[in-house]
Amino acid sequence: MSVYVVLSRSSTVLSRTIRIATGDEYTHAALALDADLDLMFSFGRRRARNPFAGCFKRERLDDEVYRSMDALPGLVLEVPATPAQREAVGIEVGRFLLDGHTYSYNTPGLLRGLVGRGTEDGNRYFCSEFVYHVLRHAGLCDLGVPRWEVRPQTLRDVPGTVLFEGDLKQYATSRTGGGAASGSATAALTVDRTGVRIAA
Template identity: 30%
Template structure:
């Protein structure tokens, strides 16, 4: 039986929000996304729906090669591959598909970020920030277990996902060259 994998992508773009979160949390990677394939052309998270407008946030289908990552060329990333069972993989796919079918109703949870800083959950229906979304769908799919509720989970907390394998850390612009070399070895 072939192994199934999901990918957790942690980034820091240099946007004002990324810089602010990094300053308050004292962590390098402040944004979390999930992907089902190693091309990273489809990653799912909550973030900017328009790379040019920092106040337009919601459920996003990101690409490591476009959008905010193209706009902020010095973005850095940390990529993990996580082996999962077929049941976990299919469950996670369903969770993402449920969100995507009603994408228009979801918004970015800016207020929830303050709740994380104060360690006070601020749950609003249909509002998420990146690590809240990623943790919630991973928890529902039995891939991640935490003693925190998703409204208090930071991107750095997701580094505790078990059985992960680091694939890459560095500048996103350098990833393509690395990936080509990695594929040849």
């Protein structure tokens, strides 16, 4: 069994700013429960044109923020998990979905973190904070740093195997044999305290 860390770099102003400030190749992170990335989650933009109004959300590679890009540089890291660890990840993601109104995007933490002055801020998360929180909660990794220090690029140090590196749009097409997202990516989810899955 596995879970998947998805790193990417969009062409947005915020992404370019983060890359200039850090020199990092990747500026966004998400956590997927499947190799097809149908069940992929992170903290990101609520609206494509507003980088500072964020929320916890299910992400898709054909979201509006990526749609205008010819290519989406990225990496898919397969992280091996025991059945118990995989279940713990699903339950924690489900908890974030069910209690989404209590979480918000950690814009202040993101900006402070870029200058090395971040702090953990209760129920506020930025993308890589969330991914690291869930992986550490499930016992899949411990990078020995507080969650606010974890940038998307830092997650390359998570033990696992690089399943793909290149244009994530091509990866999505190769997995589905069609467009940027498979049919199940548009399907409803079943979410409860036992986890999250595609509705039957």
